[in-house]
Every structure is written in C-alpha cells, then in structure tokens.
Amino acid sequence: MTAPATAAPREPEVDEKVARGMGLTPAEYARICDLIGRKPGYTELGMFAVMWSEHCSYKSSRVHLKTFPTTGPRVLKGPGENAGIVSIGDGLAVVFKMESHNHPSFIEPHQGAATGVGGILRDVFTMGARPIANLNSLSFGAPDHPKTRYLLGGVVSGVGSYGNCMGVPTVGGELRFHPSYNGNNLVNAMTVGLVPEEKIFLGQAHGVGNPVMYVGSRTGRDGIHGATMASGEFDQETEEKRPTVQVGDPFTEKLLLEACLEAMKSDHIVGIQDMGAAGLTCSTVEMADRGNTGILLDLDKVPLREDGMVPYEMMLSESQERMLLVAQKGHEQDLIRIFQKWDLQCSVVGEVTDGDRVVVKHQGRVVVDLPVNPLTSGAPLYDRPRAEPEGLHELHDLDLASLDSGGTPAETLVRLIGSPNLCSRRWVWSQYDHTVQTNTVRGPGGDAAVVRIKGTHKALALTSDVNPRLVALDPEEGAAQAVAEAARNVACVGAVPLAITDCLNFGNPEKPDVMWQFERAVAGLGRACRALGVPVVSGNVSLYNETEGKGILPTPTVGMVGLIDNVAHVGQAGFRDEGDVILLLGDAMGSLAGSEWLHVLHGLLGGRIPRVDLARERTLGELLRDGYRNGTIKSAHDVSEGGLAVALAECCLLGSGAGATIKLDPIDRIDSLLFGEAPGRVVVSATAANARKLEKAAEKAGLPCRKLGKVEGDHLEWKGLFRLSLATLRDVHEGGLRAIVGA
C-alpha cells in the first residue's frame, strides 16, 4: 500500500520586503540575488539572513578584528574555529572561549543565561575537550532599577542550573551594576576545556560520500531567528520576542557530552560541530566551508519535535543540545550504538558531496541549492563610519579637585566595601557548584581561580576582567587595561598568561560614536596583547546592545587563561600570618578619574584616566611569579576598583582572619591615596626577611615598592586615617548584595 502523496506546501514568495522582515537590508538582498544569479527561495533567504546576521558574520567588526595578534608558539587553533586551543605541554591543550547571550537573557533571564552556558560548553566539547571550568561576566542595570533584582536572580539561577547539572564547576567571573545596562544586561559565559593534543576535533566536512549525522535533541520550533534577534536593538516589542529564546535541557547536554567524548575515542568521526546560533544552517554551511566540500541534507531524516514543520523552520531552529557530525562511511552503526547507549537520537541526515553546494531536500523536493561561498565569505563587510562621541572632552575635563570627600575615611571605606560593585559576590557563587571535578584549588572570590590538572603538576589560572567605565572614558586605554588587569590577576596566583578570549559588547554599530568606541577598544586590546605576549585565540562580538536608542557602556570583556607549572607554587590574595610585612608594588597614589569612589560618592563618570605602563606590568608579573616560585611571597592581591584601602580590606577578609596596620602618609589628597585607582599595583605580604629580598628584587627590576605595614590584630587600621574591625568590614561586605537581591 502506498501512502497518498501529500504535496509539501509551497514556500512563500520572496521579495525585498520579506528580506527586510528577516533583518536584511535592500542592498544586502540585492547582493544575494547578484551572488547566486537568481532570486533565492524562502528557506534560502532565511539561511542568508542568519548567516549574514551580525551575530554570525561579524560584518561590522571583522575589518577591525583582523588586527588582533592571534598566533604564538603555543597556539594550536586561533579564531575561526568553535574555540581557541593553546598547548600547555605534556601533550595537553586547553580549549576556551567566551560568548555572549545578552539579548536572550534580557528577554527570559533564566533560560537565556542557561542556554548561553549550554552553547559555550558545546563549543568546547565539540573540539574533543572535556570542560573543566566555567566563568561568567555579568552586567546589570542600576541596583534600584525595578527589573534588576528579577534579571539578576534569573540569570544567576540559569547559569547555575546548567553548569551544576553538567558537573562543570563555575569557578569565577564578574558582576557589575551600572544604569547603562538597565534595558540591556550582559551575560558573557566562558568555558575552559582540556584535550589531549592528538585528539582535537574540528568542525570540517571531509570525504565525499561520508555520512552526515545528526545527534542529540529533536528539532523544534524554538529559537527560530535567534541570531537575527541578537543582531537588533530592543524596543517596545521586545517582550514579544520571548519565543525566540531557546529552552535548555542540561541533562540531555550532559548525555551529549559523555556520548561525544566516548564516540571521539573511536576513529569514526571526521568532523563535528555543535548546532548553536542558526542551528542546522550554520553547522552545515560552516562544516562544508571549512572542508571545501558540499553537503546534501535530507530534512525528512531530521528528528522533529512536532509535526508540520517546514524546511524554513527546520533550517533555522535553534533547539538546543544538538550536534552535527561527519562520520567515516561504513561506521555509522558503530556511532549509532554509542549514542543509543546514552539514550540519544542519532541518525544519518545527509552526506558529504563533491563540489561546493549545500543542497537541502524535503519530501522529495529540493528546497535549497546554494553555493557555500556566498553564505560565508560572501557576507558583506562593513567599515562603518566612526566619530569620537560628543561630550567626551567635557567628561575628561571634570574638575576632580573641586569634589568633596563625602565623609571621613572610615565612613567612605565602609560605604565602598558594601557598595554594589565592590561587595561580596558570595550570594552569586554559592549558587554555582564550584567544587565538582575536585580540581578547584582557588575558587571564586580571589584575583583568579585556579584549577589543577590531574595527572600533572600543572594548574590553570582563570579570570575575566574589564572596567567599562575606563573604556567609556578612553576606549583604547580602557581596553588595554582590561588585558593588563587580567594578566595581573593571573600573576597574583602565580601563573603566566597564555592567551585570551574576548567578548566585545557594544551598542549599535551603525552609530559612528559606537563604532569609534569599538575600533578604539579593539586597538587597545591588540596593543596590550602584543606588549604582554598574549594572543587572542577566540572571541565573540555582541553589538546592538541598545534599548530605545540608548547604548551600554562599551564592555570588551577579557577572559584569560594562565599556566602554573607547579601547583605547589600557587598564590592567593588573603593575608596569612601575623607579623608578616605588607608591601605595595607599583605607585602609591591612584587617580579618582573613572573610579568607583567617583561613581559611589558623586554618581559621576569623568576625568582623565592614568595610562598603563605595559612593560612595567610585564616586570610586575615576573616578580610575582618568581616570588611564589622561590617562596618569598605569601600573598598578592591586585589593587583595582576602590583603590588601595579597599584592596587592603579584601586582603584581610580573604585571608586567615588577621587584620593589618598601615603607616603611609598622604603625599596628595587623602581620597586619592585611599581610594584612587591606577593600573600596575599589587599588595603583597611576606615575612620580614623575605620582604627585604622583595624590596631588593623590585629595585633591581625598576619597580616602585614600599612598605605599607604589618599583618596583625583583628582590625584594619591606617595610622592617622581610620581604624575598623574586620567584623564590621565583613558584615558590610557580605551584606551589600543581599540588600539588592532581598535575600
């Protein structure tokens, strides 16, 4: 008996208006028609729309990203793959990347953040690596904005739910508040994985006739045009975009992780790529593109979640927890057996073809027949106009000297250490499993997290950093300082910086002032990376972070991985023993320009920020690593937001419970000494004998070094300026976030 042939519904007609509805400009539509020599079909147009979206094509950013240093003796894979890969010796490599999930997390914070974590985890394990750590950098609006509590709670529970279930520890990250994120929070998630160098897998299709296999969850209607949504501004209708946010299933992803790693032990996988943004479209096109082959897909073989889905929906669905792989012909059943063992869908959905075309069939009809190139390198490249933002000079000219102190030093320190950006993040990271995998040597709360690598003496130091206020005042300098701060944080636990990933969050690139910020920030990142010998190996750009025309502070987040050769030499931030001497490496006086002090006490952003001396940063890092290696340094903590007084309070609170007495007279205004900020400064503790050695070493290296005082008692006292009990500081520090989340 033959089933009655039901003709597939005809695809809608395509024109400029339909293209605009999918996010393509009339010029881009014309370019598509020109490149393929005809009018595209409806599904074909949808594929162009997502492949050419800002999110997938980097069309506004690529001309600038090309300037990054991306190579180095340890770099095995730089940008362009699913994640960057850096060798750490012993035949092992570290795979890492940071990615944004800003727009989805604003529309639906829990699922948006959860699927952001799920996506970046897949990017890492698709390369053969087992994920060993997660980090995240979160930016929210003003603490008292009516949506902040809801968004923060949802994002934190979403990040936690996914990583916790996957059994990947979330070991570090950042959290900041600023009114510019009121309508556009940022969720940047980073995953770090470990892979034997000879077992690295790439997202490439090779071998004509090899089967293309689909693994994981079924395809549903969720997330269609998610990548396009993430490439537009928010407006009144944003709430209606909720259906473009995917729903995560970390349990299925955990199975997918284990099944993929097991399947990768065989020699049956030729290439593999996760289905993230733009789903089946992006994975198919990118695998064909990298392998210089064609791919034939039969949509009738794709496992579907619901009946009646049309090719357009299947090709654009962003259903989570799916992978596409190319297998060695003849070994399909071997792979299917492994995925079935893990109770996962696995089916052959196509094959690698000769030539350069992606052909998609549905119910016997060819619905897509496109050359690969126009979809990928054919995407438009925009060198968009740039102009320095108006009013920037007025911000620089802010008269800091005229601002009053706003209270006694003790009052100001208490105010700062409990303020939204400086208070303890315990409420956040206690919701993240940070000890699973039993590798966490330094968890959240310090300068950088440290995870050891079992079977070796090595450990990795991980951090994410950026101070968007500095970037707003001077994008080039602020971005360079983000790299410098990350390198300092990594050095504070004894690690040498290996490489960075970046997540560049900016406003609407069609506005010249935003594009100017972007270009300047990329230049600054590149300058610092070159000076510090740290290549950029992966990254992500998130533009259009605007709501009703108002952009965020430019936020180029830097995720850095550092290496500790011998985990016995790992450092820490907190003071350890009574009687130890406290030293400051770097300049004593900071600047109030762009500082937390200026933000908290005066609600202002302005001034000329001090410049980073990158050569000195390098020397500082070497001195810290040497100090840990030869046992002269007991603790080291970066002096960042909040300045020296806040850094000293943190050294006490993160330590063994001892306080400190400081003797240092102000050379200039007291606020600049206590709360001023500047790069290149680290608070160190050491025994008295070792402190003398350190002073000599610093002098030899040309680094300013001065004795600040002693570790002792249960107060933090700055002679002549303030005296506060650690109990008071701890209460205020721990209570700051609770006041915002209402816990």
Place this chain on the structure above:
Amino acid sequence: MKVGIVVFPGSNCDHDCYYAAAHAAGAHPVFLWHKDHELKNVDAIIVPGGFSYGDYLRSGAMARFSPIMEEVVAFANRGGMVLGVCNGFQILTESGLLPGVLMRNKNLKFLCCDVHVRSELEPSATPFTKKIDKGRVLRMPIAHNDGCYYADAETLDRLEGEGQIAFRYVSAAGAISESGNPNGSLRSIAGVRNEKGNVLGLMPHPERCAEDLLGNQDGALLIQGFSS
C-alpha cells in the same frame, strides 16, 4: 578492596568518587553502568552525586528504577557496604535503603559552600566512620538543591533512639544552630545510616575534600572506610 561506582545518566561526581577511592583510600574503583545487572564482584559500592535522569521528577525518583539499583539493593540486603553521597543519598532514600526524604533547600536555591558536620556515631557503628571519633567536627563542601532532610516525628525519634543519625550540621565549634544548618534539615540531619550500619548516606561531599591540595582532607576519613 574493589569499589563499584554507579553511573546513572546525569551522574557527575562519578569520576570524583573514582579518583578519591583510588587516591585517598588506595582502593580499586570500577564503574557500574545503570543499565547493567552486573556488580563486577565489588566489595563496596558508592552511589555518587549528580543529577540522575536530570532530577526533573524528584531527585533520585527515576534512578531507583534502573536495573543496577535492583542489584545494589540486593547487595545492601546481603550486608554489602553502600555509601550514597548527595544525589546518591537521595537515591538511597528513594529506593528504601535509608529512611527519610530530601526536600528543597529552605532558601529554595542551589547551595554550594563548606559546612561543618558532627559525627553522631561511635566509630564502630558503620565501616565508613571507623576513623572518625564520635563528636568530631568535619568540614565538607555541599552542593545541592534538595538537601533538606525530612521524616515524620516518629521516624526521627526512632532514628535518634537507634543511633541511625550519622552526621548533623553544626557550627565550626560543633554546636547545633539555625545558622549552621544550611538547608533546613530536620534536627540538623546531614547523614543517616541503616539499621545494620552497612549503608550510609550524606549530603556533603567527602570525595571533594580528600586531598591536601584542595585545602581539606576531612573527607578522606570517610572514604578510607573502604581501604581495609
């Protein structure tokens, strides 16, 4: 000593238990797959933590029906040593090997932090506690959504009376207090044993604190119960 570590879909502390059993206890660990009925002649079993079957229904509720659990229950009933940690503890209560249930934490959030627990048993009461004096306070990490121990008053009285409460949440100094009880567990219960003492379940993770490098070796005392 051959130690079997059960692997459910969604287990995520299986490798950690494997590592701790080998390194902290010098045991010979093997994995036991949830679809199998084969116990591989193990001398003891660990049911590890994680999110078995995603814990979408109720923590541990699905895992108890898996083929391997039939064998684990039979093994325990024959007197075999079984340790359940976190999700493993939840599975052991669901499968009836241990009394009580684990409910959502009192703050309704996942909670990962160090806690202090006090041993309530004479060392001889279970093979796992033979290196731990009664009253000794151990520091261990927790990481769970559903760790609030619950049983009816009658059951709790019986557990008290028969010495089945193995660990209670306490302050660092060893005192029972509201603030020392992280998840709202009734009578601050962090772990219980069965009547015979061959089955023990607890929410804190001994396998995560069994090494000096991780800053805490208190958990090794429990794991080492397997070594002799």
